[in-house]
Amino acid sequence: MVHQVAVLALDTVIGYDMAIPPQIFVEATDRNGDCLYKVRICGLDRSPVRVASGYTMVPDHDASILAEADTVIIPGTRIEGPRRHGVLPPEIGEALATVPSHARIMSICTGAFVLGAAGILDDRPATTHWAHADEFRELYPKVALNENVLFVDDGDVLTSAGLGAGVDLCLHVIRRDHGTEVANRAARYCVVPPWREGGQSQYIDRHIPDHGTDGTAPTRTWALGRLHEPLDLATLAGHARMSVRTFSRRFRAETGMSPGTWLTRQRIEHARHLLETTDLPVDGVAERAGLGTGASLRQHMHAALGVSPLAYRKTFRAG
Template sequence: MCKNPAMHRVVVLAISEAVGYDMQIPPAIFKAARRDGRPLYDVRICGVDDQPVRVSAGFSAVLEHGPEALDDADTVIIPGTHVEGPRRLGTLPDDIAAALDRVPAHARIMSICTGAFVLGAAGLLDGRPATTHWAHAADFRALYPRVRLDENVLFVDDGDVLSSAGLAAGADLCLHVIRADHGSEVANFAARYCVVPPWRDGGQSQFIDRPLVEPGVGSTAPTRAWALERLGEPLDLATLAAHASMSLRTFSRRFREETGLPPHTWLTRQRVLHARHLLETTDLPVDRVAAESGLGSAASLRQHLNAAIGVSPLAYRKTFSQRAGGVSERVETHR
């Protein structure tokens, strides 16, 4: 949770040799998070010293801030890096250790891709769940066996320490944090501005050794778009397959190839996401939210929401509607 939601300071600690794509994700995403045109995050990039940071794309970056920027950070993000000690030896160089020592105790710490190796070397992930790029999972486990690594997910939120998978998963994590801090409306605006999906289903496994759809072969994408406009209607596998003009077997296989999920699992996740949006942005009674999102009853909504994020609809609404600018307290009387 933000220490100061009005202007939360995010500091990206770039470590040579930094992955440039990872380094640029947090400024792009967090600076796009606004409410009523007002920025919600102050984003800065710093190094472990005042020297230019080498970037893996073949250039060096002259940063405006040194490690002193970490002193008043609310969130610190370690992007991917090729630094030798954490990546190859399981050790933490003195300059990185000194920079991390400057991070305030209250700060939230995040990693993108191989930035998790730095957190692992610092001991910040010992005994905790985390993720990193699937291609580096074996190396990570060998160096940091005390970490509960899961390379099958896009990101892991363990409260004050969060980690994401490779590259674009850093955007997923940043949007997740914005959503947790300020609600779906702000996160969705940031996603639209950056022209990225506000939420991606599935995990890293959907991107590993999965064949591309052959040209000329039908896609389930139009049917998915069609279903998203009709979440409150009865939608079963036969209905979806018929819309796609495919057999049940072909549709199920194609759907899993394209999304990494079975149709029913994907549809349930979309309905839960829509229910969360309605809880945040409307004062509809919980049973109406359940009906309009296609989850049926208030009891079903409670079950699905609790399974997804561990809270009840009323608790979710109380937290996120207020943070997103507010639905009246009277909604708590709806059952």
């Protein structure tokens, strides 16, 4: 069945954010070329909605379509109550109350403020645009905010960082629903990378001295081609021609995570790709991904994804 996606545009909506879901999800097709998602944009009613970049949009639908949705997405918005006062307007609360209990809820950029005001993010991990992280924390202290990542997947509630990170989140959802092949095909058509390395921290506006070609990026590229090899911190620092301490500090400044965390994440992603695209046994996948044994791979996948390698392969190879 076609997955129903409803995008709720709230005045004043960020036009770029609003346009991402219909563009990305509509390009997700099965092997017969049939669309896997139907995306509709709505307002609280069908009145014109102001767009932050200087025009007005007239939605084809009102909020009644939220009751039919499998996924509801709140794009970035400058709406006063959630953005400035931590208050959810009653009409938005009423609209969100109609969302089915089985539905997935997502936000792009400052759409997270709406979910925060609705209490949906209480005691959950989440992200939003790095430039608004401080005000978000002040308004919604119950949320475990992490502005260093591109998106956060907390199962039935997902949030993305600013603007273009909405593309990353939508592709992640397609990958989660239907596997790498479908997500890569959608990304290729939209001429965007299917997966961006690193997190939002690399975009945060802060003073970092210009080190020319002395950054850790060449070493990260080098490591990605050697995930099956033993790569400890000293080896990575040696390739970068830095001390371990300097390399660790620079690496975290550029990616928002430690070298060990980054390396484990890349190995898990490579293992997922191998599980989806090859018939290698679990031990073979673990070895090629640099995770050692099948037992180690199972432990890492349970921690990161909540499923075993065989369950993951069964789901996504079938998809």
